[in-house]
Each structure stands twice: as structure tokens, then as C-alpha cells.
Amino acid sequence: MSEPFEPKIIAFVCTYCTYAGADLAGTSRLKYAPNVRIIRLPCTGRISPMFILKALQKGADGVLVSGCHPGDCHFTHGNYHARRRWMVFRALLDFIGIPPERVKYSWISAAEGVKFAEFINSVTEDIRKLGPFEQYSQLIGDTQAPASL
Amino acid sequence: MTKILLIDKLDNCVERWKAAGITVIGPVHRANISVYAAVEHASEFDFGLVLPDRSIKELFFPQTEPMLRYAIKKDTIDTIECMPPSGPRIIFGSRACDASGMAIDDPLFGWDYKDTYWFQRRNESVIVTIACIKADDFCMCTSLNMEPDSTKGSDVLLRPLENGKGWLVEELTDRGQEAFTQIAEFLQESADAPAQTAVVEKKFDLEASVAWLQKPENFDSRFWKEISMRCIGCASCTYLCPTCHCFDIQDEGDTYSGVRRKNWDSCSFALFTMHTSGHNPRSTQSARWRQRIMHKFNYFPGKFSVNSCSGCGRCSRQCPVDMGITETLQEISKLSL
């Protein structure tokens, strides 16, 4: 029996909503899959598509991006700008062949500890089912490999 | 009576070479471009091309190549040197310009420091050149005092037969002879005549141009600005050039480990000479284009007694704005009249 596949998931979240929601999941002692690593940013407006590419380079099988619900942004508009970028970037990744199932976006408020835990669990399960992101691993492997000729 | 190789037998040759552990490389199509690449069968070759889009250079000097791998530990950094894959190779169906381009760069890579990456590949490769029977508007080997059937840099020269069924074989070096000895049984004697080599019109006066370039006052000529005004500063000419050889060394990796790589770089880029201070000694595109021409026809020959151009014409052929060495030297030829 081989070991079950444990996906590597990297999450980029805003500090005011989703990070606080993750803290709430903790204070509520909810349990969720330990596969996610969280990077804290001031606002979803600060979350650059570059971060997603770098997470993939680090071998993430899944990437999460999450922040305040529309209208709740601490900085009033950051999440509206973010939403447009995600919309465009998601379509681009999809067209290039990076499946949308591997890069997920959500709104999770500071009060939604339960949603946070459920989100992490469901995404972890989904990515577990998808398996390792082998095509991207191949790209990463190329950075280590000698020249072909 | 001379030795000939029939196209029909080429697949046997490929088989034989491969069986002997030799990688067989030649002009092929890959996703809408033509390149020199390794093949399984002779049927993959396309000898009908004037020359492949991408030059033979990348077989010896790839666009990116690891030099060493490193691992960062608490107090030390472990390094492992990387060498290119080793093993004999036959490059079948090079062109005279591409092959000579490699010979032009040999002294550069072997000058003060012997570039082991370059010479390992050079020493393990046999270049079989096919003389050109057709040329296009951009070919300019004759302007560089070469011919479509020049032998410089080649180990074997093949001359297409007039009947189109094969090639006359001229073994030029011991390495070439050795490679063809392995396939001796597929060669035959024949009196078939070779086809006429391509006629490549002479496009500029090299000697006059070089003399003009060597005059110090012409360094600041208005000419440079005028000729390069439309240059957009991409690297397509330098990267497709068989003789352009500049590279950059980059470390890539994460916190724990990484790879030091040697990557092509280009004098067309503003960043090429950018100083940390923000000052750029070649701050304009005209200065960069001048550098490229000066380097090829003044500085390089000054050091290695050979022009750093083999006349393939790729720079002009692929230029997004229809520039190139040909036009520049044509204009200089006119100036020097």
C-alpha cells in the first residue's frame, strides 16, 4: 500500500476577514485538514497573481485565495479590485491548462470560522481526488534537469 | 567515381548510428518552426529548407543550462557541478553557414578560459553539412567571403545530386571519416553529377565596410541613429544568430536549494549593460545596435582574426521590423564609397 496522497495547499488571505475567520476556527476548536499553509496579507487587493504562480512553483497542488465579502472590505474597495483580477487571471490559467479546480477563490468573513474549516476540508478532499499536479511538477522538474542535448 | 549516399539509405544510417549509441540530429519541424533536433527516423528530416529557423548554436550552447546545483545548510552551502549530457552526436544536414558559425566561436570559448560545456559538445559532435542548392533573399554567405558549400566547421560535406536522390560525400576530418566508416555499407560508388550550388548574390562590400567601422570617427556617426531608429530592442537577431554567444548567469531557487544557470543574453537589451547605479553606458538602442555590428566586424576580428558572422541572414529574415546586418553593411558600403 502506498501512502495516501497528501496535497500541498497554499492559501493567500486577507488579515481582516479570512485570517480572522481562520483564527475563529481555531478558538472554536474546529478541526480541519492540516495540508494548508496560510500567507497573511493586509487585503485581497494585495494578493498578486504572481503569488499564485510562485505557490505553484513551490509545488502546491492547490492554491486558495480568500478575503472579505463584497462590501465588507476593511479598505472599502480592495476586494472589488481583487475580484476583477481573479476573474481575468482564472480565465487565463484555465486557457493555459491550469485547471480552475486547483486555484480556488472564496469570501470568508471573520465570523465564518465554520465556513473556513469546511472550505479547507472540501478543497483538500477535492485536490486529493485530483491527485498531484503532475504536469506542473514536470515544469518544476525541468528547472533542475540538465539541458536535453 | 565518388562515394554517394542515397536518401533511401539514410534511415539505415540513422539506425546504425543510433545502434552505436550516437544521437542523430538534423533539421526537423517542431510545432510550426524548424529546428535542429534529435530524430528517431530519417523521415523526420526536412532537407528542403533553405535553413532551419533556429540555428545550430543551441546544440552547443543551449539557451539555458544548469552549471551547478546548490543546497543551503545552516552554515554551509553544498554545491554539485552539472555537466551537459555526454555522448557522441551526429548533426546531419547542417548548412555551411551554421557549421562555420561554430568554428567562428571556437576561439572565443577557448580563449582565456576553456568553456568545458562548449568543448565537450564540440568534441562529441560530427557536423555533416549539406551544400545549399537554393538560397533566399536573405542569404549572404558570399558577402562574408564564404560559399554555400564552404567546409569551415564541417566534418563531412554532402553535395546534393542533380537527380535529387542523394548526396556526394566529402569526408573532411578524421571524425567525419570515422562516422561515415560506420555506415560504409550504405554508401556506394557513383558517377552521378552534383547539382549546381545555390547562387548567392553578393550584397555588400565587406572590406570597405570593415574599414569604415575601424575609423574611430565613425563611432559617433549620425548613421547609427538613422539605421537603428526602427529597432525595437528585442533579441530575436542575437538569439537566432549562430555566432552570438553572450550569456548571463542566474541563480534560481527557493530558500533551501537551487540551480545556477547559464542563460543566453543579448546586447540588444537595455538591461544588458545597465549598472546597479542606474547608469547605462549604452543607453540608446542605436548604441546597442552599433555595438552588435562593431563587435561582429571590428572587435571580434581584432581579437580572433575572423568576423563574427557566417552570413546565414537569420537576423534580417526574422527581424520584426525588417532590419539586419545585411541592410546595415549595405548602407555602410555606400557610405564608404
Add this chain to the structure above:
Amino acid sequence: MSIEQQYQARAKELLSGGAVKMVIGYGKGTTGNRRRPIFISSPDDVGRLVLDDSCIINLSGYLVSEGLLSDEKRVAVFLRPEGIRAINILAAESQLDADQIVIFGFDVNDNELRALKGIHVEEFADVIGSIRENNPGFADKELLEKIEKMTAQERFAFWQEEFAKCIKCYACRQACPMCYCRRCIVDSNQPQWVNTSSHSLGNFEWNIVRAFHLSGRCVECGNCDRACPVNIPLRLINHKMAVEVLGAFDHVAGMSKTQEPVLASFKKDDSETFIL
């Protein structure tokens, strides 16, 4: 009088009277159907200007050459509708003052050359407005449909093969009028967001970032596609992103010189069906 002759005469008039200091147009190229950008500053040289259906390069990028417009003098330029849209974007993004640009508009429909009336960019609103309704789109529609029908895995493989050819010569970037940054993000190395090596990862990253930075800004002139020495179908990606941006935000790049950049603006009711 042919359009070429009309435009030569107009160029002569503008240059002689000092109304413009330069005309950026097309001249004969190395081979029969090649046209190259030329820069005419003297009324005596207008005879070098060529205008026919081989004039394809979008010349608008030359307008943002460093220092060209800083003396506030006018410059004339030959532009197809895509090029005119590019002027709008460059003006909207403060790269040039549209009043300084005198446009020699032309278009080619069914191999027939047609002059576009107007001098300044706002006078071409109707011409470029019709693109919105009926975008001719240069992208290879068949290939696009083929790619869209693929599975993600197949798409990845398709692009992997295409991007494998990339040699990072940045001809796509240099040829693009929208890539006017003084320092491209790929040249920013603190940190190095985009791997500069042209291994497959570096090539993926570069091409993704390039397409993202052009989303909602690309006018589909095809300069990148034609410049690419290794024939990567770059315009196809740009076209796909233009379609996405139109569908999601009802935005067509370059419709006016005051158009807000699509990624620097938002609507509260922007689509978000993909956000969980």
C-alpha cells in the same frame, strides 16, 4: 490619386508647414511584400512612403519612444484601426498626449485599401466603435475552438509544446505598443517573480504574465505574433483574454482616450460566480 499619393501629399504639406515634425509610416522592405517602419522628417522624403495592403505593423509603439514627444511638437503616424485604439489606450494611460498625434488612418477590407477620415484620435470613434459590435478578430478561430474543447490536461500539453519553443528574446514585448514599461516585471529581480531562464517553467510564467498584463489592454494588432521568431500563437491568448474581458466587464480596449483601465476599476456587481 491613390491613397498612397494622397497621404504622401498630406505628409508633405504637414512637414513643410511645420505642423508635424515627423511622419512615421511604411517604406519598402527587403523583399517584395515586406514593409518596414520609416521616419520621415523632411518634406523631400515623402516619396519614400508606401501604403498598400502589406502595411501591417502597428506603428503606434514608436510614439512612446523616450523623448520623442517631450518637445510637445506633433508627430504623424500611419495607423490601422487597431493602431488607433492603441493611441487611445496610450493616452488613457498617460503615455502620450493624444493631441500631439496626427493620424493617417487606413484599413484594408477584402484586400481593398481604404482611407479613414480624421486627424485626431477622437475623430475615429465611429470606426473603432464598430469593432465593438463586429470585431473582425485576427486570431485563428478554428484553433481557438479546438483549444477550448480540449481537457485542461490537453491544453496544458498544447501550451507546453508551444512555450517550449520560447527563447525569451522578448520580441513579443518589444513589438507591443502596450509594453511601454521602463522596466518589465520580468527584469525585476528583487524578487525574481518570473524565472528568466527559458526552461519550461520560466517560459510558462513569462507567457502567463505577459498575457495577464495585456488583458483588457490588447488591441489585437498582432505585432507580437508576427514578431515571435518561433511562431508561438501569442495573439490567440490575447484574443481569448479580450473575449473574456468583454464578456465579464463589457470592456473593449481602446474605445476612447479617457477609458478607465479595466483592472484599475470595478463595478460592485461584477460577476463572481466562481468565488465560493
Add this chain to the structure above:
Amino acid sequence: MAKIGVFICHCGENVGAKVDCTKLAAAMGEHPGVAVSVEYKYFCSDPGQESVKKAIRENNLTGVVVAACSPRMHEATFRKACAEAGLNPYLCEIANIREQCSWVHTDKDMATEKAMDITRSMVEKVKRNNKLQPIEVPVTRRALVIGGGIAGIQAALDIANAGQEVVLVEREPSLGGHMAQLSETFPTLDCSQCIMTPRMVEAAQHPKIRLLTYSEIESVDGYIGNFTVRVRMKSRYIDIDKCTGCGDCITKCPAKKISSEFDCDLGKRTAVYTPFAQSVPNIPVIDKANCIYFKNGKCKICSKTCQCDAIDFAMTDTFVDLEVGAIVVATGFQVQNNSVYGEYGYGTYPDVINGLQFERMASASGPTAGKIQRPSDGAEPQTVVFIQCAGSRDPSKGVRYCSKICCMYTAKHAMLYAHKVHDGKSHIFYMDIRAAGKGYDEFSRRAIEEDEAAYVRGRVSKVWQENGKLMVRGVDTLLGRPVEIAADLVVLATAMIAQPDAKEFAKTIGIGYDEYGFYNEAHLKLRPVESSTAGVYLAGACQSPKDIPDSVAQASATASKVLALFSKETLEREPVVATNNEATCAGCWGCVLACPYNAIEQKDILDRSGRIIKRVASVNPGLCQGCGTCVTFCRSNSLDLAGFTEKQIFAEVMGL
């Protein structure tokens, strides 16, 4: 060379039970750049903090990572401790291994593995942290209050009474705003002017308040603590210093038939006038458009009448430049013009009036001296129909929102009418009765129960004139049948809408507004009195429809915000602000558009001869709130955000 200290907190059993802290400490000790890696029961305790400080001093640490609870708990604690040990507090980061690790995972091995990743990633971030200094912004301790209605007056008085200077600007000739127009106020039925005019006088006479009436804001520049404002003082044609307010000019002015704005066109005024008898200041203005002298070049009767030689026909607008540290916007609202409802006949039938006109009619100092009269013939109406939501909650013709005050004032109108016309009958068409507020529901019940207002739940479809009556046809949705009422007077409870120039004015000051032109608060729930521009606050109905108590409460809230800002000479802000690399900036200005706070300005880079070399973006640290939206937008990667720099985030990801 980095020397990072890693301090792993057990938090009693909270972390320790699920994360092997010893193993974590050992692993971190092996991480490049880590000089100290220790564990302890409670680092937040005094001895814990002391040990951190000691380690910093003894090892000359260049950065600190405390692996413990959420940064939302103790980031401030440990940053303070670092500062006390001489380490810049911004060189300290928290690795959250409690809330986001030990508390949420059950498998100790996996939790430990995750804690290592979290801590390593944070060490990599800290290696690239910069020493930051809090941003100090000098504060000009003077407030500008724009709008002299009840909200503006309240804010001005609260600030002035706390000892700070205020400039109060009102564009009309007198303070007062809409509240001065009202008759009696709900739910107490006290006379509006009786409570309003003393406040007006107090504001005018306050030694700390500089009053600029008949003045408008021309431009606003600067940022929190440091605004420069230009005010246009419109020409009154009367020297405010010479005029005694005797009113002789008004009495003598021959142009007497001008519709009074204050009386909502129900009364008349002269060309030289004060809007109302109790105007503050009691200095008239000459209405140039209607003045006979200005029209014909002859008259000047006022000038001849004036004993103090105060009339000056040659007077021009003047400008006042102000330096202020805070701005309170209290520019109020207007009522919607109900001619959009052609079927109600407003503007066509003189006896169809709006609520504000009814207020003037019911006001003892109004055009009818408090008598309820039909505008057409002056007769006392025996039947009055009130139509609520005439404009509000009607997306097709009016506005989508509820104007909030109409249910209450209509109930009040019905009561006032009942008190003045004892045998009169009032009918009120309504959609819902919204009477949330202290004493409000009781008040509206009283209208129904004591003053016999007949409430009809339904909409009116048409009003037309027939035999000297206004026929009102509507539907009673509770009874499910059409209703027709022959009325003498119809009163429309028109929508409260934003001032006609609200959007333009918002752009002048640089604040946001919604689709209706009401000003946007920085946060609807948590920062309801601040605009999105730091140092600009919102009071009253310019933000959304409000009644008097809400306006006053919000005004006082703005005053407390202003006073908090003025409590120190400088304003200290977190240095988490954006910076721009001017050498690489392409000057596309996308960041300027994307910034929610108008914190990015265009800056010209000049050569020695003063010629512009290039234009770049420049972030004003006084305005930047540190969201980083601009950084992400920036294609050339020129912008960056202190505390969350590109290098730091890159390192965090690469350290995982």
C-alpha cells in the same frame, strides 16, 4: 548576516499538546540564519518577555519570530518587548501555530510538520523585514465644517466647546439649513425654530468659531492634518462690517414679488433680503438676478435708505485661504422635485404641495403665519390627503431607498393639521409605517388614535381636479378595493435626495459617493462617520437620509473624531504604507485610479533646468492606509508595501 531569534511558545498545553515544540525548536535551530531557537511555557508572561529581550541583547538579533498564538493576540505585545530591547519593533513577526495549527489539527506529527513550515516561512519573511518608523504627520488644529444646518452647527459647537478652532462655512446667506424651515418636530412637537435659533446664535457668537456664510468651497488640497482650503465668499453687496441689520433696506426694496426659496415658493421676498426673520447673521444680501438696479441700472433705493452706507454695488467675490487639519462635511440634502409624478399634478395643481411646503405653512413664522390654507384660494382645507413614498422606494420614478423620515413627519403633519383644523379630515396613503426610534411608534399611533388620521395602505394612482376639489384615486390594499377621495389639499411626502451638486462637490474634496450622490462612509458599520479620505468626516443627511436626532448624533461623533485627531500635535500612523520606485515607474496612473483613498498623486521629476523629465506616481503616506491594491496593479512592479513587501511575500512562499 541575519541573526534571527525563534521563540516557540507552548502556551501551556494549548500549543504543546499538538505540536512537538522541542522538535520544532531543534528544527528551527538548524534553519539558515537562525541564531537562537528556544521554547518556553508562556512567552507572553513577564519572564517570557524578559527572556526574549535578553536573547535579543545577548545575541544582537536582527529579527524575532515568536511562534505562538495569532498575531491578532500578541503581535503588539512582542513588538513592544522588542522595542524595549532596542530592536526595531517591525523586525518582529508572529508565526501563528495556535489558532491556525495546534487548535485545529489532531495528528501531532502533521501539526508539528505544519508548525515548522509556518515558522520557517515567517523566519524567511523576517529576514527581509525593514526597520520601520511610525509615520508622524503634523496636525493643524483647526477644523472646517462645511454646511450650517443642524449637523454642521452641532459639529462646530462640539469642537469649539472643546477649545479647538472651527471655521463654519454655509453657502446660503444664513445658518439654519432645512431644520430652520420646519414647523414642529417629531416626536415631541416642539417648535423647530425655538430649539434651532439659539444654536445658530451660539455658533455665530462663539469665540472659537469663524463663521463664513454665503460662501462656498472652491478647492481642497492636502491630506489629514494638513488641508488647504480655498473658500469663495460670494458678494453680498452689503458690507457685513457696516450693516447693523436694521432691515430698512428690505422694507424699502421695490422688488417685492420674488418667490421665497426659504418658504418653498409659498411666500414672497424682496431683492435685498434675509432668508427669514431670525437669520444668522442678520445681514441681508442683494439678489443680483432680481435687483432692479442690477437689471436696469436705476433704483439704488436701498443704498439711499441705508443709514450706515453699507450697500456696495461694486462689491466682488473674495477668497479666503484656510489651513485646517480636519474637515466635517455636513452639506445636507434636498427634496426631490415631484413633477416627475405627472399623475399627482405637482406643479400643475397649486393645491398639490410637498411636505416641506406643508412645514412652512404650519410654521408660525411662515408665509401663512401657521394657518393651513390652500395655496390656490387661501381657503382652509377640510380634507387633506397625504401621499407617502412619493419618490422613495420607487425605482421607476424616484429612488430605490427609503427616505426614513417621511412616515414620521407625515404623522406629524396629520397631527398638526388636526390641531389647527379641528373638523378637518386627513387621509394618509402609505406602503408601510416605519416608526423605529425612541417614541416614534407611540407618536404615529397617536396620529391614528387621537388625531384620527385615516391610514390607507396602498398607492395613489392619480390626482385630478374636479369641481374645485382634488380627486385622489388610489387603492386600499387591505380592503382590496379602489378608493377615491375628494380632497382640498394633497401633500406629497417627497424623497430626500442628495444635493444637486453633491457629486461634483465630492470630487472637489476627494471623497467617495454612492450611485445616488450620498457620501460614502469609510466602513458602513465600523467607521460610519469617516469618509474614505482620512481626515474628512461625514455628518447628517449628506451621507444618507436622516432625521434630526440621528444627524445631531452623527455630528457629535464627527466632533469626537476631530477632537481625537487634535489631541496631539502630530498624528502617528502605522508605517504600513505603499512606496514607489520612481526610477522604474511607467506613469500609467492605474494606481491612482485603483487607490481607494486618493493617496497617490502625480509627481513631476525635473532636471536641473526645471524641465519635466518624467511623471511618476507618488504615494502620500499621510493618506495611504496600506491595503496594497496599487502594488498588485503595478505592472512594472514599481510600487511596494512596507511590512508586506514583494521580497517578504516571495520569501514567505519560497520558505514553505
